[in-house]
Amino acid sequence: MIDHLALDVTDIDRSRAFYAAALAPLGFRVMAEEKDGEATVVMFGVEAPEFVIADKDRPGEANHVAFRAASRVQVDAFHKSALKAGGRDSGGPGVRENYSPTYYAAFVLDPDGFNIEAVCHAPG
Numbered sequence: 001m002i003d004h005l006a007l008d009v010t011d012i013d014r015s016r017a018f019y020a021a022a023l024a025p026l027g028f029r030v031m032a033e034e035k036d037g038e039a040t041v042v043m044f045g046v047e048a049p050e051f052v053i054a055d056k057d058r059p060g061e062a063n064h065v066a067f068r069a070a071s072r073v074q075v076d077a078f079h080k081s082a083l084k085a086g087g088r089d090s091g092g093p094g095v096r097e098n099y100s101p102t103y104y105a106a107f108v109l110d111p112d113g114f115n116i117e118a119v120c121h122a123p124g
Helices: 012-026 074-083
Strands: 001-006 029-036 038-046 050-054 064-068 088-093 104-110 115-120
Touching: 012 029, 012 038, 012 050, 029 050, 074 088, 074 104, 074 115
Parallel strands: 001 050, 064 115
Antiparallel strands: 001 064, 029 038, 038 050, 088 104, 104 115
Protein backbone atom coordinates (compact mmCIF):
# COMPACT_ATOMS: atom_id res chain seq x y z
CA MET A 1 0.00 0.00 0.00
CA ILE A 2 1.29 3.48 -0.77
CA ASP A 3 1.71 5.60 2.36
CA HIS A 4 2.32 8.95 0.65
CA LEU A 5 3.60 10.57 -2.52
CA ALA A 6 5.77 13.69 -2.62
CA LEU A 7 6.48 16.04 -5.51
CA ASP A 8 8.79 19.01 -5.75
CA VAL A 9 7.33 22.05 -7.49
CA THR A 10 8.69 25.27 -8.96
CA ASP A 11 6.18 27.68 -7.37
CA ILE A 12 4.89 26.52 -3.99
CA ASP A 13 2.15 29.18 -3.72
CA ARG A 14 0.77 28.44 -7.18
CA SER A 15 0.90 24.68 -6.62
CA ARG A 16 -0.63 24.95 -3.12
CA ALA A 17 -3.60 26.88 -4.54
CA PHE A 18 -3.96 24.46 -7.45
CA TYR A 19 -3.89 21.28 -5.38
CA ALA A 20 -6.09 22.74 -2.62
CA ALA A 21 -8.79 23.47 -5.22
CA ALA A 22 -8.30 20.35 -7.34
CA LEU A 23 -8.24 17.91 -4.43
CA ALA A 24 -11.02 19.48 -2.33
CA PRO A 25 -13.79 17.53 -4.13
CA LEU A 26 -11.92 14.33 -3.19
CA GLY A 27 -11.98 15.25 0.49
CA PHE A 28 -8.35 16.37 0.68
CA ARG A 29 -7.35 19.46 2.65
CA VAL A 30 -4.11 21.10 3.72
CA MET A 31 -3.19 19.23 6.89
CA ALA A 32 0.12 20.97 7.60
CA GLU A 33 2.51 23.50 6.16
CA GLU A 34 6.08 23.66 7.43
CA LYS A 35 9.27 25.50 6.71
CA ASP A 36 12.34 23.33 6.15
CA GLY A 37 15.15 25.87 6.02
CA GLU A 38 14.22 28.15 3.13
CA ALA A 39 11.90 25.54 1.64
CA THR A 40 8.18 25.14 2.23
CA VAL A 41 6.50 21.74 2.59
CA VAL A 42 2.71 21.48 2.23
CA MET A 43 0.93 18.25 3.25
CA PHE A 44 -2.51 17.32 1.92
CA GLY A 45 -4.71 14.49 3.10
CA VAL A 46 -8.13 13.26 4.12
CA GLU A 47 -7.30 11.81 7.56
CA ALA A 48 -3.49 11.86 7.45
CA PRO A 49 -0.94 13.40 5.07
CA GLU A 50 -0.93 11.38 1.84
CA PHE A 51 0.25 13.88 -0.76
CA VAL A 52 3.09 16.33 -0.20
CA ILE A 53 4.46 19.19 -2.27
CA ALA A 54 7.67 21.09 -1.55
CA ASP A 55 9.98 23.60 -3.15
CA LYS A 56 13.15 22.06 -1.73
CA ASP A 57 14.63 20.60 -4.92
CA ARG A 58 14.22 20.88 -8.65
CA PRO A 59 11.09 19.05 -9.84
CA GLY A 60 11.87 15.41 -10.47
CA GLU A 61 15.00 15.28 -8.32
CA ALA A 62 13.47 14.54 -4.92
CA ASN A 63 10.11 13.08 -5.87
CA HIS A 64 9.45 9.97 -3.87
CA VAL A 65 6.98 7.23 -3.13
CA ALA A 66 6.60 5.82 0.37
CA PHE A 67 5.26 2.30 0.76
CA ARG A 68 3.58 1.41 4.06
CA ALA A 69 5.16 -1.46 5.97
CA ALA A 70 3.37 -3.47 8.65
CA SER A 71 6.45 -3.70 10.88
CA ARG A 72 9.93 -2.35 11.42
CA VAL A 73 11.25 -5.77 10.39
CA GLN A 74 9.63 -5.24 6.97
CA VAL A 75 11.30 -1.81 6.68
CA ASP A 76 14.68 -3.40 7.45
CA ALA A 77 14.04 -6.19 4.91
CA PHE A 78 12.97 -3.67 2.26
CA HIS A 79 16.20 -1.70 2.69
CA LYS A 80 18.39 -4.80 2.54
CA SER A 81 16.57 -6.24 -0.48
CA ALA A 82 16.57 -2.94 -2.36
CA LEU A 83 20.32 -2.49 -1.90
CA LYS A 84 20.95 -6.08 -2.99
CA ALA A 85 18.83 -5.45 -6.10
CA GLY A 86 21.00 -2.47 -7.12
CA GLY A 87 19.44 0.40 -5.22
CA ARG A 88 21.60 3.04 -3.55
CA ASP A 89 21.28 3.92 0.11
CA SER A 90 19.52 7.22 0.77
CA GLY A 91 18.90 6.78 4.50
CA GLY A 92 19.12 3.52 6.39
CA PRO A 93 16.40 2.12 8.65
CA GLY A 94 15.64 4.21 11.71
CA VAL A 95 13.22 6.43 13.55
CA ARG A 96 12.69 9.86 11.96
CA GLU A 97 11.52 11.86 14.97
CA ASN A 98 11.27 15.02 12.86
CA TYR A 99 8.19 13.36 11.28
CA SER A 100 6.82 11.63 14.40
CA PRO A 101 8.15 9.63 17.38
CA THR A 102 7.09 6.34 15.73
CA TYR A 103 8.03 7.12 12.11
CA TYR A 104 10.41 4.24 11.28
CA ALA A 105 11.62 4.41 7.69
CA ALA A 106 14.34 3.52 5.22
CA PHE A 107 15.13 5.22 1.91
CA VAL A 108 16.80 3.98 -1.26
CA LEU A 109 17.37 5.45 -4.68
CA ASP A 110 16.08 3.23 -7.47
CA PRO A 111 18.09 2.66 -10.69
CA ASP A 112 16.75 5.94 -12.11
CA GLY A 113 17.50 7.91 -8.95
CA PHE A 114 13.94 8.11 -7.58
CA ASN A 115 13.71 8.12 -3.79
CA ILE A 116 11.77 5.05 -2.63
CA GLU A 117 10.78 4.72 1.02
CA ALA A 118 9.31 2.05 3.27
CA VAL A 119 7.69 3.37 6.45
CA CYS A 120 6.11 1.82 9.54
CA HIS A 121 4.08 4.07 11.85
CA ALA A 122 3.63 1.48 14.62
CA PRO A 123 5.51 2.00 17.88
CA GLY A 124 8.57 -0.16 18.59
